[in-house]
Amino acid sequence: MMNPKLKELRAKAMALPLQPGVYIMKNAQGEIIYIGKAKKLKNRVSQYFGSQNNHTEKVRRMVDNVDDFEYIITDSEFECLILECSLIKQHTPKYNILLKDDKGYSYIRVTNEPWRRLSYVLQKADDGARYIGPYKSSYYVKSSVEEANKIFGLPTCNRRFPEDFGRYRPCLNFHIKQCCAPCTGRVKLKDYNERVENALEYLSGDSSKTLRELQERMTVAAEALDFERAAHYRDQIAAMKKMRDKQKVVDIHLDELDVIAVARQESKGSATVLRFNESRLYDTENFIIDDIDDEVDFRSQFILRYYTLRQEIPSHIALDGEIEDIENTERWLSEKKGKRVYLSVPQRGTQKNLVEMCRKNAFESLGQLKGVTGRQLSVLDELKDLLGLEKIPEYIESYDISNLAGADNVAGMVVFENARPLKSAYRKFKIKSFSGQDDYGSMAEVLTRRLNEYKKAQEEGVSTGFGRLPDLILLDGGKGQVGAVLPVVAASGLNIPVFGMVKDDHHRTRAIVSDMAEIALRPNRAAFTFVTNIQDEVHRYAIGFNRQQRKRVLGSSLEEIPGIGKKRAKELIRFFRTIKNISNASLEELEQAPGMTHPAALNVYNYFHEDA
Template sequence: MAAEEIDPKKFPTAAGVYLMKGEDGTVLYVGKAKNLRNRLRSYFSSAAGDGRAQIRFLLPRVRTVETIVTDTEKEALILENTLIKKYRPRYNIHLRDDKTYVSVRIDPGEEFPALQVVRKVRADGALYFGPFSSGGAVRETLKEIYRIFPLRHYPLTTCRRRGRPCLFYQIGQCSAPCHGRISAAEYAGLVQGVVDLLSGREEAVVALLRERMKAVAAATRFEEAARLRDQIRSIEQTVERQKVVAPGGGDEDVIGLHREGGEVEVAILFIRQGKLIGRRNFSLEWRLDEDELLSSFLQQYYSREVLVPDRVLVPFAPADAETLGDWLGERRGRKVSVLAPQRGARAELVLMAARNAAETFRERGSRREARDGILEEIRTRLHLSREPRRMECFDISNVQGDFSVGSMVVTIDGEPARDQYRHFRIRTVTGADDYASLYEVLKRRLTRGISEDVLPDFILIDGGKGQLSVLAAVLEELGLSGRIDAAGIAKSRVVSNVRGKGVERSEERFFLPGRKNPLMLRQGGAALFMLERLRDEAHRFAITYHRKLRGKEALASALEEVEGIGPSRRKALLRHFGSLKRIRDASLEELSAAPGLPAAAARNLHAFLHPEGDA
């Protein structure tokens, strides 16, 4: 059925979700509506024959529309988000997983709470602060905090096994609660100071420290008074570096948009207690209406494990702003407002975010032009049939056939797409057979790619003619020959020089299907560097996973060497503690409390895991 034959009158007037599908049933777009009939009429009625983006780009590909009715608009929003994650439709927004942003977590309910750096925000009752733009940024913040409020650095079970406090205690950056050097009440005061500081209540912290400084000075404890003075200075210097941009306090995320054609740049400014603490940018492809763009972006971003603020400031109010606010409030646990300020300081913040988005768009454009030139050089030099917009590289890692794993790393438009990297545990191959292992990995990846309609333009294999022939066989078997370009990259060889004295390294060699001799790319060129980096990343990713598996298996096997621990008890321990790391960190008391583990076996296991004999 062509799009013009779809009758919007047949759709219900209730709230719900609609799925637009193509010729083969592939979901092209998922949307939600307060009134499905009205929303779909805007797409398919005769009056819709205008120049709107969705008419020009989406509707010519739509053949059927499926609807799912929900009780409320908020339920529709939640269902829409779930279906987008499930089907990953071509015309919906897909945010790449950004692993660079981190938050600080502290759980006041723990015994002697500690600070943790985390990448995900969970509804677990703990307090979260941030986000911080990088691990380096948060480390600098924590360095300042530990100087002022010396909380513990390590797990209590680890600290208590030591015979004396850690090095951080010796340098004044830990209060050693694990060894009784501070009372629970005093430690709780430190925790409250950290929470106040991270919450932006620096004035309260400074006032408390000044009172304490006066008290200890009056008691002639001048060394302690000097330490408190230094802490106050450190806080004041930190506050001076933070710019107040929104008087009145509160936590706000400010959204700015810049769009040119189908390309969109989104900037988010993070305002915490009135201070600008950082920003985050996303580059998107979007050819539909801006109202749907903003609503879809907010859903996608805040459905991830990120901090939800008190207010989200946007350049214009989407049609479902109230529903979005209700949904965000549910996620945060208290009221959240989605606002489009028209004047005043908050409107200026939205303009600032838009300027940031525009500037980043221009910067990315310059870098994109450079990357496009590199991709074109790769296409030309390696005689590819198309520009390698999506490149995938595969590698195999094992030690004498044990713990064989494969890795896949991906670049899109010349940039790493780390959220699409994949590990593979080899299932069907016994022993050290790299060719068979590569065959398994490639077939699993490409078979899934066919079903999900996500295939690379170009596959680079770490290896020479043998590995390339395996790839060619898989492509032929799956009917993909001619649809995906391929090459093998062989590491440089050691060769004798012309005079036979000493040795030299040959250049990297690229093997192509149907070509007898390898190609060389210009040494030091950007094209060679991009492909070498892709190969090296695949190797690193495979090796890291291989070592992780080998370390886990080595410890798991070693557990069975402990007297009183057999395969059944090893499995029971893993079920109880959840991981080998937690078994290793467990105290003797915690091991003894494990179900089905006799006291003697617990003592043997603890002695095995901690041969230094720490209690």
């Protein structure tokens, strides 16, 4: 229901000044439901109360609930940004992007028992265990404890010691040298506790110091001819060095770096933050946000909300795309940190690779909500950017025409939903408006019939099958096919992107074409593979339908022969494959076909050898 106060609110908005400021939307109960900023208050606020056709669903819902609004004029756009962040943090309005500051503290837990265990927990418990911490980064605690257990061979299973000594065989961790296997009963408690103490030193202090101490112990053991213990220290040193090398996954030449990437599908958004310090990933966070309309706005608002809740701000922040008002955002972050902060969208090198990794993680988190993989969502996002689409093409329809020298003219339609074939939505078409070979005319007819079916489904209230519009149409063909279909789509009044898929001389997919230009696919490996799969699938489906039609026609001609029904005609086609082979077959060969008798075979032979 449209807001009855829309005209009144628009009149009030038109009286606003053309100055920077913050506007505050309230509902009928006086609650603040949205806070925004504007370079020119009049222009921005009046847009909300004009035509609702251009608004997204989220904005329409918000406008329907607005009863009144207030505004605060500021001296500059930068003051706008600061005031907006402060007010949003204070009032947490319903329609703003909000992040919960749920970064609780994490602890390292050391059990209070002879055979101590190390683990990470989010809360302390009154259980007599020792807790080391607190730590702000749960990712750091989790990964560090896992590293310590692997390096020093501490068990992570549920077996109890000494109750389970000798009851079980050592698990896989023992065989890959990640556990000393106290379950065998062969490990002395003294040696086990030394491992625990080494692990605690490693977790509590400088790993370089722990490494030096282990090397000293190895030297002492070797000089005392205790080669077994020296080998034990040697293995721990090797494990520590291997783990330390593994941790240095990046060479960014920066003391501090945050990498931020966002992913969006329909109205759901995901934002991932990877935090690096001294070339090492020390924290990772992911957020799922509802009611996302625009990716640039989502990224911009997320950065403001995220660093409003964080005290640790790095000197460099790498982003996966543009944001609004980057200069003032940099200035706000710099003042909050007390040092210069740089925002960038890397185009090459290590930071670009980190951004891509971060974006894949954002899509992975989003994909889990829909039961698909992040890789599938990522390839759709790549295709969206490649084709310049407004949104991710979740629902793709692809068409191909198949005939044999102009005969048995048919078409196949395949559907891919979230980058996977949706075979229940596949459809077959027989070309009806003409005979002969005309791929352009055939494609135009098929799309006309498909869009007419959509209109019928809408009238009947059906939203599945033909009642659902595709986000993208891909045709097996070039500019000619695209040019034949675009007028059909335009005449329907619908806005559906249409592209063709062209092959090279070796019948391999090489590019996507519009009615104006050709887009190379090979540099975009994931998109190339995906589009190739679609083209191969629609081609297979259309040719399969064409073959079925030919067999049906051949079978119906055989049914004119006395004694040959549908079943025998089908068996003859299956056995001889073509009418020509049947007509050239001898009487004895015809009798060998499944289900054939001598009289039936004689009738078939006489039918094709009438002159003889």
